[in-house]
Amino acid sequence: MTHAEEWKVGVYLTEEDGITKARAVLANGKTQMVGxxxxxxxxxxxxxxxxxxxxxxxxxxxxxxxQLMHAADRDLAAVGAVPDLPRTAYGWPDDAGLAR
Incomplete structure (x- = not known):
């Protein structure tokens, strides 16, 4: 099954009194998230x-x-694909058996 979507992220920056603030806004056509x-x-x-x-x-x-990872966790838990406990890390563990 082929699936294609376009998600756009805009990053908006402001600076005032030595503090720079940023908003990363994800809009996927269905919902919006803000980091x-x-x-x-x-x-x-x-x-x-x-x-x-x-x-x-x-x-x-x-x-x-x-926020995206937490949303994916909630969606996976809703269909019984993962335990209800939230993960604290993603990706490969540090000791994944890779040669050093």
Whole structure:
């Protein structure tokens, strides 16, 4: 079965008084999710706005990704595919048997 969809994520940044805030908005045509992140410039550091943008945006996208994983967990649990306990980690475990 072939399935194709387009999900769009917009990242919106604002900066005020040394604090950069980001919103990552996912719109898939059916629902919308919003991840949030912020970054603050240390008063002793040189102010480089691009770094604050990167930090705030990455934190907003990480928040959004976590929300998506929790939504997937709820949907899987609803059809009996996973235990009801929420997972705390995703992907391969650190000791997946990979050669070091």
């Amino acid at each position: 949030r992140g912020k970054a603050r410039c240390n008063p002793q550091d040189v102010e480089i706005p691009a770094i604050g943008d990167e930090l705030a945006a990455s934190r907003a996208m990480r928040d959004l990704a976590g």
